[in-house]
Amino acid sequence: MQKRRRNYRSGRKIKNTLEQRSVKYIKIGLIVLAVVVIAAGIIKLVGSGVFRSDKYVEKTGAAIDACRPDMEVALLTVNPYSRPGQETERITGIVIHYTANPGSGAMANRDYFEGLKDSHETNASSHFVVGLNGEVVQCIPTWEVAYASNGRNKDTVSIECCHPDESGVFDKDTYNSMVELTAWLCLKFDLNEKDVIRHYDVSGKNCPKHFVEDENAWDQFRKDVKKQLKKIK
Numbered sequence: 625m626q627k628r629r630r631n632y633r634s635g636r637k638i639k640n641t642l643e644q645r646s647v648k649y650i651k652i653g654l655i656v657l658a659v660v661v662i663a664a665g666i667i668k669l670v671g672s673g674v675f676r677s678d679k680y681v682e683k684t685g686a687a688i689d690a691c692r693p694d695m696e697v698a699l700l701t702v703n704p705y706s707r708p709g710q711e712t713e714r715i716t717g718i719v720i721h722y723t724a725n726p727g728s729g730a731m732a733n734r735d736y737f738e739g740l741k742d743s744h745e746t747n748a749s750s751h752f753v754v755g756l757n758g759e760v761v762q763c764i765p766t767w768e769v770a771y772a773s774n775g776r777n778k779d780t781v782s783i784e785c786c787h788p789d790e791s792g793v794f795d796k797d798t799y800n801s802m803v804e805l806t807a808w809l810c811l812k813f814d815l816n817e818k819d820v821i822r823h824y825d826v827s828g829k830n831c832p833k834h835f836v837e838d839e840n841a842w843d844q845f846r847k848d849v850k851k852q853l854k855k856i857k
């Protein structure tokens with residue numbers, strides 16, 4: 625009788641130990657799962673640019689927002705061909721480009737960049753595109769790299785500008801928006817008109833065509849940015 629009771633007791637003991645172990649394994653499993661989910665979340669957030677480099681500095685607040693030009697924010701999907709998800713460093717310049725695609729609008733150019741994730745045609749993008757009617761589309765957050773300005777992708781913000789024909793001359797609405805957006809970015813990153821450069825100044829490329837071929841037009845653009853900056857400062 626005593627023997628039987630002892631057996632019964634030890635049986636329960638084994639059963640209890642097994643249950644405790646199962647609970648322990650389930651707990652470990654849940655912790656591992658939680659770590660994986662959190663890590664995946666962090667990677668996704670880094671990709672979407674939520675975390676910014678310590679070197680990246682921008683002015684924010686009501687005063688900056690008040691003079692922000694109207695824009696449509698239509699961010700590209702993070703992908704290796706047009707939005708690599710890499711952090712920019714301190715922004716030290718604004719780079720002006722032309723699309724070299726006469727008659728194409730801001731959203732069409734934005735969609736072309738987005739399509740590169742599937743076509744793999746080339747690596748190209750821009751933070752902003754200014755359209756034929758002066759509309760502004762933002763494609764990439766300014767704390768993330770755009771594939772626009774070769775060796776200066778890490779420390780500049782890029783603006784692609786639409787033009788109606790082969791001459792590369794910008795229409796008035798486009799031009800006015802370019803001036804406003806550039807001046808606002810100068811204010812945001814504590815820069816001035818001297819920090820506004822052409823793609824040509826980075827790589828020697830004939831971009832933006834009109835401002836490379838007509839130095840006076842380029843000088844005038846910088847002067848207009850200076851004037852606008854004074855107005856909003």
Ligand SMILES: [Zn+2]
Nearest residue numbers: 721722823831
């Ligand atoms: Zn360019």
